[in-house]
Amino acid sequence: MTSLVAPIPGTSSNEPFRPWNLGKLIGQKPPLKLRGCDLVALRVDDVLLSGRVRPRTTVIQKKTGRPVQFEITEQTRETVMQWIAKGGRRPGDCLFPSRIGKNKSLTTRHYARLMDGWVTSIGLDPALYGTTRSGEPRWP
Numbered sequence: 265m266t267s268l269v270a271p272i273p274g275t276s277s278n279e280p281f282r283p284w285n286l287g288k289l290i291g292q293k294p295p296l297k298l299r300g301c302d303l304v305a306l307r308v309d310d311v312l313l314s315g316r317v318r319p320r321t322t323v324i325q326k327k328t329g330r331p332v333q334f335e336i337t338e339q340t341r342e343t344v345m346q347w348i349a350k351g352g353r354r355p356g357d358c359l360f361p362s363r364i365g366k367n368k369s370l371t372t373r374h375y376a377r378l379m380d381g382w383v384t385s386i387g388l389d390p391a392l393y394g395t396t397r398s399g400e401p402r403w404p
Contacts, residue, residue: 298334300379301326304370306359308348317341317348 302323311317319341322333336344344359353359360375362368380390 301372308353308357309355317344
């Protein structure tokens with residue numbers, strides 16, 4: 265078995281050559297998951313462009329302050345478009361408004377209760393598919 269660490273060819277150095285990626289995972293990165301607090305904070309403008317739901321969009325994560333890009337599947341785009349149209353939502357409106365007022369977003373606590381209800385209604389364990397107290401999705 266040959267070693268991955270070898271002298272650099274064509275040099276007089278006895279220092280071993282170490283590939284830059286030795287021991288590192290390279291290639292496609294795992295998909296980023298949108299946190300519940302970022303999901304409920306979405307506005308119509310975040311997903312809609314020129315009357316169509318974008319195939320992907322970027323939001324700034326509340327927890328990290330970093331941008332996160334996520335894809336919106338075709339089926340989800342169709343559903344979101346219907347949600348916007350039926351709700352009469354306009355640019356600037358919350359995509360998921362609170363029950364209290366149109367200008368406020370759904371709370372992460374209300375989102376968690378909805379998720380638990382949906383997951384339970386299809387016979388799954390909410391402890392596996394619900395949300396954590398911080399509003400971060402817990403996907404298996």
